[in-house]
Amino acid sequence: MTKITDALTVGPFTLKNRLVLPPMATSKGQNGFVTDDLCEYYAARSQAGIGLIITEHHFVLPNGQATLNQVSVSRDEDIPGLRKLAQAIHQDGSKAVLQINHAGSAAMPELALAGKAIGPSAIANANPYFQPRYPKGVDMAIPNEMTHEDIKTVVEAFRQAARRAKEAGFDGVEIHSAHGYLFSQFYSPLMNHRTDEYTGKTIEGRTKIQVETIKAIRQEVGPDFFISLRLGAIDDREGGSQASEAGEAAKIFEAAGINMISISGGANAYLRQGHTEEGFFQDVSRIVKEAVSIPVLLTGNIRTKARAEALLNDGACDLVGVGRPLLGDPQYVKELLD
């Protein structure tokens, strides 16, 4: 019987337990830089005893910024701040993984309304949670359809972001391909209407930009640096990504070189309509776990040690993410680890 307090080797490192702090944007950055406040927030969660801390998303290119107070990994001058952040997470023995992201059509309204947002197709974002970021009465902006040159630029930006994360002392990176951001837009047939090799009509097309990114990062950072991908596996609506496709996609990402896959939503973001049970993406994570041999992380309303350990033992996942309770109170770990 697996316990949440059991260690687990994940790719190049061993985690002291199965509890993960999933990425959660804190809005504690300033002008794209790490702040002391941000470091203190993560240090407190390391001190609480969490095995793996995946930071909030960091933008890899200026036109991929999602919110004003988001931290950047798009410039070499970001490295000293990121080094402090990695140290804060390592302080009490957590492993430190930096989530890296491009917002695509979900770029902050200041950028999108100025015509600077890009996306797989010239289609407004299908994640309704982005609409309230816009001024009242203003519709979400239509992004510019990406050219092949734009795709190369984005892949290269992810590669450089991973290099900076490694130089800053992180143990790995997580590629954000969930919640309606750029790679999630490519994965979603709702937002990817392309007809070229990145087509939204096949799994190969929907996963191609992520595969190119994984390979570019792996080439840059070598075999001993951890790479995770967070997959927005379902859009939870007619015509969107389906749970049944997630196994095939996960296999493609595993073959490209990731060390872990994290399961969440796509156009439905990190929630699932009509579901309040602990671990509400567990049907999807089971399909993925059957398909791959790398560890699978499941997040979404997991709140108790009993439920977390049931999920770890009945084939739903290898690691559990607990987000919102730990966002406000790092001592919530007592409910899970004691």
Ligand SMILES: Cc1cc2nc3c(=O)[nH]c(=O)nc-3n(C[C@H](O)[C@H](O)[C@H](O)COP(=O)(O)O)c2cc1C
């Ligand atoms: C305030 C907030 C910010 C979030 N920011 C991110 C993010 O930067 N990247 C990401 O992949 N998920 C993000 N998420 C989703 C969480 O990682 C997690 O999937 C979600 O909170 C559901 O898990 P929970 O029920 O345990 O909170 C965010 C969630 C919240 C509440």
